[in-house]
Amino acid sequence: MKHCITLFAACVLGLSLPCIAADPPKEPVNTVCPISGKPVDPACTVEYEGRTYAFAGDACRTKFNEARTNSLYQKLGGAAAIDAAVELFYTKVLVDERVKHYFDDVNMTKQKRKQKAFLSTALGSPVAWTGKDMRTAHADITGLTDMHFNAIGEHLKATLEELKISKDLIDQVLAIVETTRNDVLNRPKKTL
Numbered sequence: 001m002k003h004c005i006t007l008f009a010a011c012v013l014g015l016s017l018p019c020i021a022a023d024p025p026k027e028p029v030n031t032v033c034p035i036s037g038k039p040v041d042p043a044c045t046v047e048y049e050g051r052t053y054a055f056a057g058d059a060c061r062t063k064f065n066e067a068r069t070n071s072l073y074q075k076l077g078g079a080a081a082i083d084a085a086v087e088l089f090y091t092k093v094l095v096d097e098r099v100k101h102y103f104d105d106v107n108m109t110k111q112k113r114k115q116k117a118f119l120s121t122a123l124g125s126p127v128a129w130t131g132k133d134m135r136t137a138h139a140d141i142t143g144l145t146d147m148h149f150n151a152i153g154e155h156l157k158a159t160l161e162e163l164k165i166s167k168d169l170i171d172q173v174l175a176i177v178e179t180t181r182n183d184v185l186n187r188p189k190k191t192l
């Protein structure tokens, strides 16, 4: 009761409260807050997709929770949906004569893991992408053109259709992927 009154008084007076964890925290996987980039308060955590993430404070934790519920990533079905989509996507890519040779010497287990992580972040998962930016990742791949990029886009679209994702969501995904075109094809960045 005393705790509730303190909380109520703090809310009314607009005081900032320290982060209050709902349960005793498990060991967090991060020491830097994924929202603010500041060092975390190890008691300020959220369980998310089987891992414990720590935040710098309550405001960051709230932002993280909002991103979880409102993102395109969640609307698509979260980690399980991205997992299924990337697996199916690469079965299509690896039999397409236009692009499959690019993956001859690539460790596909790693590539799938990276693609899942990249797409998750690009689609609004609150977990940051820590791999290469798209320009660096494709800088040494020779001969990439719009034809190759479009082929990859076609396979992604076909994958999402096969998984019965709505047209509206597919259009949103493709629009996000489209924003990577100039980087993937190593073209100069557009300037205003």
Ligand code: HEM
Residues within 6 Å of the ligand: 099, 102, 103, 106, 111, 114, 115, 118, 131, 132, 133, 137, 138, 141, 144, 148, 149, 150, 152, 153, 177, 180, 184
């Ligand atoms: C359509 C948008 C694309 C996205 C979002 C994308 C995403 C990615 C990501 C996340 C990686 C891993 C980066 C890292 O190592 O940290 C990667 C690597 C790679 N991508 Fe793409 N990619 C795209 C287009 C393409 C295209 C058009 C091709 C070729 C047809 C391609 C071929 C490759 C290859 C071969 C690698 C592996 C490089 C290596 O490990 O040596 N990508 N891509």
